[in-house]
Amino acid sequence: MSRLKKKAGILLCVFIAAIAVYFVLTQNILNREDERVYVSMEEATLPVVHTETMGREMNPLCGYVQDMTGAADSLTILPQDRVLPVVISGYAGEVSGIRYEIRSLDQQQLVERTTVNTWENGEDGVRAELPVQNLISQDKQYQLCLYVGLDDGREARYYTRILWTQDTKAQEMVDLAADFSEKTFDYEAARELTTYLEPSQSADNTTLGHVTLQSEFDQITWGGLDIQPVGEKRLTLKQLDGIMGNVELTYMAAESGSVDRIYEVTENFTMKWDSQRIYMMSYDRTMNEVFSGGGDEVSGKRILLGISTDDAISVKKSQNGKYRAFVSSRDLWRYEWDGSRPYLVRLFSFRGEDRTELRNNYNRHDIRVLNVDDSGNVDFLVYGYMNRGVHEGAVGAAFYRYQEEKGILEERFFFPASKPYEELAMDISRLAKLGANGMFYVYLDGAVYAVDLNSNEYLVTASGLTEGTWAVSQDQSRLAWQDGPDRYGAETIHLMNLETGTRQDIHARDGEVLRALGFVENDFIYGMAEQNGQWMSGNRVIGLPVYGLKIVDDNLNVETEYGKEGLYVSGVRVTEGRVHLEQLAKTGANSYQKAGEDIIVCNVEVGVPKLEGIGWYASEDRKKLYFVQLDTEVKAGSRVRVSAPRNVAYDVSDTLDLKSGGRKAETVYRAYGNGKLLQVTDGLAEAVAACYDAMGYVTDESGRIVWNRVTRPNMRTIREWDTLAGRILGQLATFSEDGEYGTGFWLMDGRGLTLQQALYYVGMGCPAAALGPDGSCELIIGYDQYNVTIQDPATGTSRKMGLQDAGTYFASRGNDFVCGLFTE
Template sequence: MSGIFIAALLVYFFISFKSMEHAIEVYSTLDESKLPVLYVETNGYIINPMHAYIQDMGNKAVRDMITILPEDRQLKLNIWEYDHTAISAKYEIRSLNLEQLIEKGDIKSIDKDGNNTSIIVPIQNLIKKDQQYLLKVILDTGEKTLNYYTRILWTDKDHTKELEDIAIGFTLCTFDKNEAKNLSTYLESNNIADNNTLAHIDLHNSFNQITWSDTDMKLSGQYYVTLKEYDGLMSEIQIQYESEMEDEGEKTVFDNEDNYVLRYDPSRIYIMDFDRKTHEVYNKKSDSAKNKKLILGIGNDEDISVVTSENKDYIAFKSNKDLWIYEQGKNPKATEIFTLRTNDSLRQNYDKHDIKILSMEENGNVNFLLYGYINRGQHEGKTGIVYYTYDYAKETVIENFIIPLAESYEVIKNNVNRLAYLTKDKRLYMYYKGNIFGIDTNSFEVFMVESGLNDIEFASSESQRYVAYQDPKEEDIYHSRKITHIDLENNIKIDILKNDSYIRVLGFNQDDLIYGEIDEGNAESFTYDSDIPVSAIHITDAETNEKTEYKKEGLYFTNIFVDGIRIKFDEIENSVNGNYRFVKSETIISNKNTNEESEVLGTTNSGKYGKVKYIEINDIGAKEVKYQTAKNYSIERASNIELNISEASEKNHVFYAYSLGHYRGKERTLRDAYRKVHDDYGYVINEDGDIIWNRADKSAIVKINKASDKITEISQLLANANVKEAIQKIDEYTVLNATGMDMISALYYLNKGYPLIAYKNDEINYITAYDQRNITLTDINGNSQTVMGRDDAEKLFESNRNRFIAILP
């Protein structure tokens, strides 16, 4: 064992911060938004609002939106200037991976017509049709240089007007039940959908629920449309807007986000998926506290967090990106500590930020992080992480420091969710880009705990007090003989060591570490799922004392997934041909209690609102809750911390999953990435930003032309390929291991012009055609063909563990 803090003093980042020797408290205000917003006016709609970035974001904002160019490529962008006047502008066009600069130049004129300002980006004929690029517009306002980003696509297959008409029309119709009758043709209502909540709605809900039940909900203000994806046939469209309703004279406001997955067909447009998330803005209703419940309103669990002080006197809660503290006792009081809401609905609906509560102290002080894109105040236009403290006695929000990070909000969110832990002596530990680092929040000294980690080599406990990681110096994730376990609160580090086997971090069940053990003799033996199995699963307590070992003679465990109190995995065994054979799927379930938050956060029914969220509080009887906001905003300590860290290079290929307009995470195999987004008609991209699977982008009927010739071509490729590799590049082709993907999803690859390799009893076959009822299966020589019903084919390939290899040209 050794103390982290002492060991970590050996390594420091460069840190810059302002002097804190102030004799007088320095107060400020969180100014309203001031930076210009660019947008595209097309097809009669205002779409793709582009917000200003102070930092150079590279390609980190590349998936925010896509803009379709006019035929002459002269892209007109309108500018809402706000408090900054555009003086000059220029642009750059690069490949999505930034490796190629296609063109750059000045934007000759900035046209002003009354209150309207616009520019035209004069894109030359250096770009190719039907290929996506990254456009960066640099706006100079004299006071600031601002960066704006969008992908662009030049195509002859521009059906975006028809697609936008459907999406916008659908959203608007939901507020009028008579108009909405036309929507019935798109609905897939069933008995499984929850028709007692407005928090989350999709096509499986009832007509009444999709049209806001009996609430008489109204659209409030402007809606904002973003074209998230488009490839000529498939489109993702996101619409953000406010709505409101009145109940007994009190107005309630809601934030809403509608996401559509649409597919164009000359005969009609298909809504493949529709998903609406609604969250009530907590607004001090007169009846919000009663019957031992503080009613937060309509909302989703992922938008709410609750932390209670140890003495139970104070409850800090985040509801829909707004932070509050509720004080129990004789005179109950609720104080809004922090919000980025503005009077401008365009900025207010730009919600690429969030808040994490770090601690709720017994004296009423709250420590918290704001992270993502900051849309107002002195850091407007920056992305990063800001550490704040609410001083209860002074009723003051204190900005401690900002860590600027040129990274997308959702990647920052993913890292914050992995680790952001504040100890009682005020050391803040975080994880970012494969680095575990700490900050002494008293002195602002920054220290490194570990670097060079891949995400899969690291895990944190539910409380984030405990972390564990493999030896980052090893060649890959399967050959570590050491796992380091750290109690961050007490600065205690313990190394778990093996001399005759390898070990892998699998995750945590609350504060219990779960790790796998790999036999030395199997450390090079991959399964068809691109995984090396473990021979034992170990569960240890917070001091790394072993609690459970799961092991079976002759069996190995693969595809291990830790999901809260459950450990899911497949059991396999060696087969006669030297490969592994599937035995069965298994689950280990812990009997541990749930976390503290789930004990105080609940759901109740509230008349026409349906299900609403509440926090359990002490009985206040006939008393009313006093509502207020924080009185002061202090920047006396406000400092800037620059992290000079580099991102750890991936030891294995990774796949990035997206759905419904959002990043869902990265995975080591295509199977795991596709499973994250399959139900939401999502897509998966590779490390270069190319889409390599898209559920919505699949024709109803496909037949491969010159199938025999292509089978011969593929056979030559396979001779040079390792079919157990997750992804590999051979000549101009990409070979993908699609094992574990269901057959219907894998048929996507026939749309790319090549047969799908399908294994039947370890023999290679090729799927060369499909329609709504059948598939055509061709033998390895390309001679014999068998037509099978799709249901029978699905069962056949499921019995063979869905072993598929796909080819992308």
């Protein structure tokens, strides 16, 4: 009997223990529902390369698996002996080979090709030295491509520009940037930084997402938040041009005592070296919170995204309002309210468990949500550098579809792009549209492609597109483009509805040509012009003024028609249903002069604002906090279910080679400011205007700097102006496009530059030609803080004019400058 009782007691204990285990496991499972989850994706495998220069490891380089001309967005200063140490880290296997190539920036000249035969394996990775030969010139930039062979058969490419110089300015500016950044985390030490600050009442001191030199001291020091960097601080020298340097630091930061509040921080410094001190010309800091999906971030009618910049967040919801897909700091989430509890799915992210790891957080990609349907399926595009996964190390765009019913993420296609992320992003921003007809339309390199999602076949919808020959509506549902290769001679315009795929054609009448001018919402604006009615200045075509314009709907029904006797329109700008017109009066066969402006007010519904569905409120400690707006209130304490797609499927994916063979602009200018590419254009004045306020610079197609706001001297007088002016004056009669006119001399159409901007070229030692509407020409040969010196080449006389008066004078003459630059 006692044995029976003993046995029964043992069984009871086992039963109780089983129940306890069950409740513990159940509780653990429930608790895990609001932990972070990650998309099933192969981990990053390509190593990272750092260069050792100026006494520190810097310029972190991520690897590419394709040739990437233009990807060298860092500048490495070579040691005096030209032996460059590099550190190759983060690769689990063995390095099988190292070699490198050095080329001119325009890629036309191979300077050196060398194989490195020895390297050392250490705890921090592979260390090697690149013995750059004495084949490069001092104080001239080159592109270096480092090839690293891996034991899995791949060869990764790493790009940087190199500069061999005796100058120590770069060292001083890099040290200042690192010291400035470090001191912002110490309130007392940061007081030393006040000498660089320029507080302004116009600065936005309501947010920590964007901080500049014009911000208050409290903003510079993180608004009182107890925040510190975590992981590696990645320092990059991005540019050095004479006395101007641009340095960038990127890192992750976290609030003390908070596990989930982690931020991506980028600090960019533009500096000007002087023998007495270094001037801070621009400081630009962005701070974006990484959304974790924690339960406390979803409450009320909000999904709290936290501190951010406007361009790091977006949201799109289904028509029935049940689902919302939102992007926050390059992570894509989908929210659902199932009637009883909130549900978050982390659809896509390159981040892994280590949220500070460089490769997972490399910020050269973005996500664009294309569609969210009423069943919870989400179509989206991931574009830029692929940090990890099957396309690791490639640049391009991948189209994904999240299938709610199966809970999987399916890649439909991928197309590579041989251009840096920022340029690809500009193309995607121009057009990336999923039509209701199941076709995906995308702009890339001067062409629009249509991809059939049922077959992954693609068509070239339009090719040979250049600035001023095509237009897209604000919601990207309508596309218009001129037919034929002549920008100023189109007799047909094609108008296409990208939702349905239907196309209409507009034909010119005899004796006229057409111009695509833009859209006001979904109504198309086009102009009629006289054949051979171009606006000319010498041999340069300034534009094609139109004598009338029409605004039409999808069916080409005329909504508005505009035209005034004796007046022409040179340009159109659309803002909130208003069409602003720049008017001209004709003064000759191919000459015009400004005649004021006019406005057409259109009765159209203004489109959806960029931050539709995003709100913000002011927090006492963290200032402006962004959130996704919800229709249904989530009760406090509600448990948020968080998950990720079960797997990523590639079985239906194809790699598309999108090439149209269309024409491209022969002259390309790139405008940079605060470490970012701001604009790519074929017009010098447009590029300068884009980067002027950011203390930026402009490069040509080869990467050579052709304008820099910071490096212009405070004064300059060209003594032998007559000899130098001859090189410009001798070309004016035939000058029609930007390019090299004689060895080492680059001539550019500077029409539209302000006087202050055109003086850069005088500061670089070349007179600037200023043309008048009557064909006359004057030369600017000098300036100081108060005056400019103007020379009349016809009479040989010169005169001085105050800077302000001169600016007004040349503006009244059209700011028609022709500028030269000595490149050798």
